[in-house]
Structure formats: structure tokens, C-alpha cells
Amino acid sequence: MINKYNIACLGEILWDILPDRELPGGAPMNVAYHLQKLSQQVAMVSATGTDDHGRRLLQLMHNMQLSNAYVQTNTTYATGKVNAWMDTHNDMQYDILYPVAWDHIAWNDSLENLLSGDDLQYIVFGSLMARHEVSRNTLRKALQSPAIKVLDINLRAPWYSQETLEWLMSSCQLLKLNIAELELISAWYGSWSTHEEQIQALSSRFNIPTIVVTLGSKGCMGYIDGAFYYQEGQPVKVADTIGSGDAFLAGFLVSRLQQRSPAWSLAYANALGALVASRHGGCPAYDPADIYSMMKVPQHT
Secondary structure: OOOOOOEEEEOOOEEEEEOOEEEEEOHHHHHHHHHHHOOOOEEEEEEEOOOHHHHHHHHHHHHOOOEOOOEEEOOOOOOEEEEEEEOOOOOEEEEEOOOOHHHHOOOOHHHHHHHOOOOOOEEEEOHHHHOOHHHHHHHHHHOOOOOEEEEEOOOOOOOOOHHHHHHHHHHOOEEEEEHHHHHHHHOOOOOOOOHHHHHHHHHHHHOOOEEEEEOHHHOEEEEEOOEEEEEOOOOOOOOOOOOHHHHHHHHHHHHHHOOOOHHHHHHHHHHHHHHHHOOOOOOOOOOOHHHHHHOOOOOOO
């Protein structure tokens, strides 16, 4: 039986090396994990090395019931690692090793068949996939897919440039960023007095119909088909913020696939992001039913 995937997540899978533990991660894999938990058929497109870290990642994906059919094995480069720590503001800081296996995701017939399929509804990718020419060329071909392109911009210095980000933003129909990323990128194109103006500037310049912005403890906001929506934050005891934005994106995509309203979608996404922030790592265990108990809008709206 051929698997019918409705979402493909492209990019880095790796280990977050924290001071006291190692956790599986990479923004695309975090998104894929939550999508899978929320009953989507997800293809994770990436690469690992032949080392123990790579074998452990593949085993974890198997345990998560997340397909590794499109995870390539690279015999030259090691599995990705990130040295990560939390600063005094509860924000994660990262040192992303380079080059590694996921910088060398090769284009092949299998990928072409996946990304051109009628069943595929979303392609999720980030700016890190463009940092090396091999994966960047694969991403360039992937973006020709008829599926909706979702850019989780995920800026990590020094691995981005204005030129690359402009290419990626002009290729997407849904853009997700945090407030710091919004302020940084919008400043390239002018001086704006409000976040709403910053968002509208990007939407207009790059023809992006949906932009969602996470605001940390203050919640989130969305610009969807010409209208603004807001969702207040919810207090949680933060374990770490690894992957909370990725969980937010997964919750938003699933809600939109279910044809929920923009307000409901943002509330659900915000609740899932808060739930993940209250636990360690980007792929913690949880019951999807717990998301509803954290939502700040009636479940039936």
C-alpha cells in the first residue's frame, strides 16, 4: 500500500545538545511530530549521517510513528547537532554545527513524486535549509510543487541573508515568524509605527495572504486574507521554549485543514505552543485532548 502524505516537512533533523541532556529536534521535525500527533500523514524530508546520533533519530521517528521514508543517509557528513542553552529571558540560544548531513538533502525521483502528488496540501520549510547549495537546490525544486508553501522563517544567525529570505518569502503563501523576526525583516523596507503595518508591508511586498506572528507570553496575531486576528497569551510554567513555535505552526495548519475559523485556529495553535513550552524539548509526550483544555475560546466556535 502506498502512503498518501498530505504534508511534507523539509529541512533539518538534529539533536539539541543542552547543558544537561540531548533532545531530538530541528524545526521541521518538531512540526512534523505535532502534525503526526494530530492525525496528519506527514513526510519528513531530511538526511542523517551513519553515526549513532543518526541511528537514534531514525529509531525515535519510528517510535513516534513518523515516516522516515524520505530521510536520506549521508555517508560523508555527520548527523546534525545544535548546542543550545536558555538565556536569562527564557529565550533559547543556538550554535548550529555546519556542514552536516541535512545540508546535503539530494533531489531524486522519489522526492519529485512526493512533492508533485495530488494528495500533498502543504510543504513546510525554513530558512536554514537554504544555507548550503545542495539542500538549497533541492528546496528550489520543491517550491515548484502545487501544494501550499509554508515558510517557518526561523532565523538563526549567521545562516541567512536578505537575498535568500526575499526568495523564500516570495515563494510562500503562509509565513510564520516571531515578533523579533518581524521587526528585523520589516525594517529592511521602511519604518513602521505598528506591528500591523509591518505585517501588511510584508504581505503586500511578497504577496503573502496569510502571516502569523508569535508574541511569546503575549500570545499571537494573524493577518489572514486582509483581516487581523489576535489571541492573548496564557500563563504556563516554562520548562523551555524549544519547539513551542513549531507546535504553534502545526496546530494552526491542522485547524486550517479542518476549515476552522482564523480566530479558532490561532487559539488552538496558541494553546498547543503553550502546552509544549511547559514541557522539555520540542517533541514532548502529550494527549491532544489537553490542547482543548488550555484554549481560551469555546471549543465549538
